[in-house]
Amino acid sequence: ETGVTQTPRHLVMGMTNKKSLKCEQHLGHNAMYWYKQSAKKPLELMFVYSLEERVENNSVPSRFSPECPNSSHLFLHLHTLQPEDSALYLCASSQGGLAGSDTQYFGPGTRLTVL
Amino acid sequence: GIQVEQSPPDLILQEGANSTLRCNFSDSVNNLQWFHQNPWGQLINLFYIPSGTKQNGRLSATTVATERYSLLYISSSQTTDSGVYFCAVEDNAGNMLTFGGGTRLMVKP
Numbered sequence: 474e475t476g477v478t479q480t481p482r483h484l485v486m487g488m489t490n491k492k493s494l495k496c497e498q499h500l501g502h503n504a505m506y507w508y509k510q511s512a513k514k515p516l517e518l519m520f521v522y523s524l525e526e527r528v529e530n531n532s533v534p535s536r537f538s539p540e541c542p543n544s545s546h547l548f549l550h551l552h553t554l555q556p557e558d559s560a561l562y563l564c565a566s567s568q569g570g571l572a573g574s575d576t577q578y579f580g581p582g583t584r585l586t587v588l
Numbered sequence: 589g590i591q592v593e594q595s596p597p598d599l600i601l602q603e604g605a606n607s608t609l610r611c612n613f614s615d616s617v618n619n620l621q622w623f624h625q626n627p628w629g630q631l632i633n634l635f636y637i638p639s640g641t642k643q644n645g646r647l648s649a650t651t652v653a654t655e656r657y658s659l660l661y662i663s664s665s666q667t668t669d670s671g672v673y674f675c676a677v678e679d680n681a682g683n684m685l686t687f688g689g690g691t692r693l694m695v696k697p
Contacts, residue, residue, distance in 0.1 A: 517686075
């Protein structure tokens with residue numbers, strides 16, 4: 474248990490559905506991250522929220538929309554996804570700022586399957 | 589975008605052995621970092637090394653930016669070194685990290 478929880482753990486959705494992934498950290502950290510881990514592909518950093526500032530990877534499609542209402546909660550809103558979006562979506566948090574400067578603590582991930 | 593390749597993808601070592609992990613990248617970078625993801629889900633920053641050589645205990649890293657590669661050396665490996673080692677780079681266009689595919693290391697007692 475790393476102090477980062479994610480729900481749901483598994484999600485199957487159709488291409489026309491709208492769903493949201495939730496992440497919560499209980500570590501008092503100031504930064505939260507969304508990663509995508511696809512089979513046989515490198516880990517991809519999608520979004521970073523640090524002290525209410527958002528940094529995003531420009532290659533992430535607009536059908537993924539993050540929301541960070543406070544420093545403990547992070548959402549990833551999904552709409553009109555494609556089958557190639559099927560992957561493990563990981564949330565992480567760290568004490569400090571943007572990706573890489575501190576140890577990041579990962580949640581267990583949400584295994585997403587898009588039919 | 590920038591491509592990051594790591595080798596080998598998998599590595600099994602006997603405790604006490606030394607190893608070298610490699611990271612190649614396709615373009616100039618502002619920053620390069622090595623991470624260790626342990627079995628408990630933590631991604632731990634090992635080195636912040638855009639160029640040159642750094643050492644921290646049994647670990648050291650060297651980045652040759654002009655030749656677009658970095659090496660991570662692990663000496664006298666221990667079972668606690670097991671996990672996945674990621675190389676990640678920050679390109680000149682922005683401040684997001686691009687990760688390599690990782691090297692999965694298992695150190696056997």
